[in-house]
Amino acid sequence: MANLDIKIGKLQLKNPVLTASGTFGYGSEYSDFMDISRIGGIIVKGTTLRERQGNPYPRMAETPSGMLNAVGLQNKGVEYFVKNIYPTVKNIDTNILVNLSGSIIEDYIEAAEILNELDAIPGIELNISCPNVKEGGMAFGTSCLSAAQVVREVRRVYKKDLMVKLSPNVTSISEIALAVEAEGADSVSLINTLLGMAINAEKRKPILSTITGGLSGPAVKPIALRMVYQVAQAVKIPVIGLGGIMNATDAIEFMLAGASGIQIGTANFIDPTVTIKVIDGIDEYLNRHGYKNVTEIIGAMEI
Amino acid sequence: MKKFMLDLVIKKNISLSNQYALLILTSHDKLPEILPGQFAEIRVDGSSTVFLRRPISIHFVDYETNELWLLIQIIGDGTKKMADLKVGEIVNLLLPLGNSYSIPTNSEAKLLLVGGGCGVAPLLYLGAHLKSLGFDVNFLIGGRSSTDILQLCEYERFGNVFITTEDGSLGEKGFVTQHSVLRASNFDYIYTCGPTPMMKAIASYAAKINAICEVSLENTMACGIGACLCCVTDTIQGHVCVCTEGPVFNITKLKWQI
Known part of the structure; x- marks a missing residue:
């Protein structure tokens, strides 16, 4: 057994495997299938200050080796989370992180202040990259100026771990990463989904109600891997890699490219136990290659 | 569960x-x-x-x-x-x-199970279950043609079977909503699964005769366990997942124009 413990920003994790927001509910959806406390961290569904109904159906289109979604941050709001979800998730013996999104900076700040008071939530993932909301969301994450501004304002009120989730829908993701690092982000996670679309040719209509949506799954993995590599070269804070990870080998590739941790998203829909298989697979890889600590493979790609 | x-x-x-x-x-x-x-x-x-x-x-x-x-x-x-x-x-x-069809509390209730095309699938298990509980089961099955009427002998094991086909190749000619059994009997419970236009027509009939009506939806899904929020339908309580709050819905919960 290799040592999988890892510190990422202010977080102490039992292994580098987290679940990506919006793909793992609040954890309990998966607890019939496995012991969810074995996962290094669970990032719960994107939460906003106030309740959101999300976008109309249809919200999903299957695409080659992936899927498009246009859920649009459906959630019951941060107060509902505090009253109804937090009392349950706080008892799960792992890091529970809240993915926080907003349309205006004031909403981010108000929700972050509320989340800062929750003892059993060691950090938030600041979502400045959701492609499926009309205003805000991705708009914050696609310019250095606005990304820096929202991180600065949230950092002022949020004292625990602040992970910032970056959008790949930009010209230079490294520049955005540097901008949020300068404002006090503890880590960056990337990539959120890539903007895409699908058309039903027979009906001559878009498949998604919103026309465009976010692409995820193995189709995006090579892009995600490249971006994680570039960002890890550019910043000093830890990088959490995600985008199409389906198995332990994918996860290890992201770590070799420079990620300190990884998130598993869309793969949870195909195999609800994939997180456990990835944790065990990383352990097996480390043993087979004679590594004692998982930290040894971070950025260990040889050129 | x-x-x-x-x-x-x-x-x-x-x-x-x-x-x-x-x-x-x-x-x-x-x-x-x-x-x-x-x-x-x-x-x-x-x-x-x-x-x-x-x-x-x-x-x-x-x-x-x-x-x-x-x-x-x-x-x-x-x-x-x-x-x-x-x-x-x-x-x-x-x-x-997902959830399941509800079982009538009144053992004398008159039941009709209406399926169209492959939508008949869940009604076989429902009919068998209701029969085992002592209910009289009536199936009304529709299709475009006799080749769309599937597993007929299986349904006959558990109840009366009424059939419509659009081309008249089996049973009465027309849509399920035109079958004579709907005029001959008064049903208390109507369970349905099939194409949405058919279910809406059945829901409209059920509303007219004051029958309780449950429909089974089949929205496109990713996870199937309430995590991805892709398969939502609009209800009086807002968007809910068909995979966890459904697939079976009482029509009074849905925002269908019927």
């Missing part, structure tokens, strides 16, 4: 026509409890185009022979792959998923 991820074995694969197949799956272990109306998410292996699982209604469960039946309509690559499965092959399923 506890959900499972199981590897089941194909015991039989019966081609019902070039459009439909009946898969009979089994396991060395006892099948878990499954309620009428629930579904399974099937992993499709070995396809270059199918990425997500496919949600398929539970057609029938036989606990004596430890068999799970799935009725497959061949629509795309995923269902084609399923219909091509060979005896002895392993299929990975998540089940049982």
Whole structure:
């Protein structure tokens, strides 16, 4: 057994495997299938200050080796989370992180202040990259100026771990990463989904109600891997890699490219136990290659 | 209800026509409890185009022979792959998923189970369950043609069967909503599954005669367990997941214009 413990920003994790927001509910959806406390961290569904109904159906289109979604941050709001979800998730013996999104900076700040008071939530993932909301969301994450501004304002009120989730829908993701690092982000996670679309040719209509949506799954993995590599070269804070990870080998590739941790998203829909298989697979890889600590493979790609 | 991820074995694969197949799956272990109306998410292996699982209604469960039946309509690559499965092959399923049809509290209630095309699938298991509880079961099954009326002898085991076909090749000619049984009897409960226009027409009939009506929706899904929020339908309580709050809905919960 290799040592999988890892510190990422202010977080102490039992292994580098987290679940990506919006793909793992609040954890309990998966607890019939496995012991969810074995996962290094669970990032719960994107939460906003106030309740959101999300976008109309249809919200999903299957695409080659992936899927498009246009859920649009459906959630019951941060107060509902505090009253109804937090009392349950706080008892799960792992890091529970809240993915926080907003349309205006004031909403981010108000929700972050509320989340800062929750003892059993060691950090938030600041979502400045959701492609499926009309205003805000991705708009914050696609310019250095606005990304820096929202991180600065949230950092002022949020004292625990602040992970910032970056959008790949930009010209230079490294520049955005540097901008949020300068404002006090503890880590960056990337990539959120890539903007895409699908058309039903027979009906001559878009498949998604919103026309465009976010692409995820193995189709995006090579892009995600490249971006994680570039960002890890550019910043000093830890990088959490995600985008199409389906198995332990994918996860290890992201770590070799420079990620300190990884998130598993869309793969949870195909195999609800994939997180456990990835944790065990990383352990097996480390043993087979004679590594004692998982930290040894971070950025260990040889050129 | 506890959900499972199981590897089941194909015991039989019966081609019902070039459009439909009946898969009979089994396991060395006892099948878990499954309620009428629930579904399974099937992993499709070995396809270059199918990425997500496919949600398929539970057609029938036989606990004596430890068999799970799935009725497959061949629509795309995923269902084609399923219909091509060979005896002895392993299929990975998540089940049982979703809620179930409700059981009438009044044992004298007059029941009608209305299915169209492959939508009849969950009604066989529902009918068998209701009959085992002592109810008189009436099936009303519709299709475009006699080749769309599937598994007729199975339905006849559990109740009266009324049929309509659009071309008149079997039963009464027309749509299910035009069948004479709807004028001859007054039903208290109507359960339906099939194409949305058919279900809306049935829901409208049910509303007119003050019958309780439950419909089964089949929105496109990714996870099937309430995590991805892709399969939502609009209800009086806002957007809810069809995979967890449904697939069965009382029509008074939906925002259908009927």
